[in-house]
Amino acid sequence: MKPSDAFSDRATVEALVSRAREQASRLDRPVTFMEVCGTHTHAIAAAGLRRLLPQKVRLISGPGCPVCVTPVDYLDRAEALAALPDVIVCTFGDLVRVPSSCGSLEQARARGCDVRIVYSPRDALAIAREHPSKRIVFLAVGFETTLPTVAAALAEAESEGIATFQILPGGKLIEPPLRALVTDGDVQIDGFLLPGHVSVIIGSNAYTFLAEEFRVPGAVVGFTPADILLGVSELVQQVLERAPRVANLYTRVVRPEGNRHAQELIARFFEPVDTRWRGLGEIPGSGLGVRATWAHRDASTIEVAVPEPREPGGCRCGEVLKGVIEPPQCPLFDRGCTPDAPLGACMVSSEGTCAAWYRHERFGAGAAA
């Protein structure tokens, strides 16, 4: 068996499930754990883990899909920039289908705006090299996993003197929303499955505040079914022992101190700013803006007319993103809102909670009442 298979191997998964059941039988109350990474949301749904878990353990999804938490006015601004004749907007694919106040980037493209889907910020830089007479605006959304790649592209643009490469800052940090969630009374969270690849950058030490300040258990986990089940088991154990800590179960790539090169690059180009999250509202210091030194790289300084922001009517993404409701509780879920014709952001990306439920959990586990 290849090592990668062992993480999804059926016997392993079964053994982990029975271990979790045995542990959960010793719990004196039901517990709720939240995963705060879109890639986890997708992996949990795709492997059908929710159905395998003991009844006392409920998994809910948090605001970990960067596309889903990007507020509507960001998309409106991106569209307005794309409408300028000398601008090429470059973006990761998922963002083009998210509904904005008056359409979407995809619709803007259909109208003739130059919107290009790229796989990497480097690809956007390559486009800047090819089109020196255009302004290239890269839509820099993402968490700490993605932000260093944007910073690296900015560093390259600086060293090569590519003056036409700019970004529209939309980056987000993971610590402030975790704090907001544990202090928000709407949902009681008994532990967090912490995001594996964000942790590669910020390090597992970055979460000790959860245990120390809030006495909330945490486990940094990878993305295979076995990784996630190990994490659930670890969280149940911490609840049983009443000993919250941050367990790093993804040591093959996550170091306690994280990736210092990446942290330095982020700090060189960005600084924390207050920013709005879809669903969570404004959270102080939770976004990354471009430092004043690099203002010439900041496309948010370009003056464009942006419409009054309008959220899609009836969409309950906000509550989904906080784990307050599960997708089937939204009246539009599967009735007007589907991955082919999404009404809200959570139905767009495969990492969005509504999309993950639609694709994998629509039947079976059933809609929570």
Place this chain on the structure above:
Amino acid sequence: MCLAIPMQLIERSEWDGTAELRGVQRQVSLMLCPEAQVGEYVLVHAGYAITTVDVEEARKTLELLDEIVREDIPE
């Protein structure tokens, strides 16, 4: 969007490398992970290697899983 995939680094120049997974090759930037050596596995996200994969730690996790499976199946 934070998805990252382990690939093997098969060649590198100063800041750039070629990484391979199941026969598929891709150019990756090593700007965030300058210490990566040819032959090592790196985690690739959006065209950048973001860390090396610690093979010894991966083996430990596998051993732990193995132990759990054995505990679960009493002889």
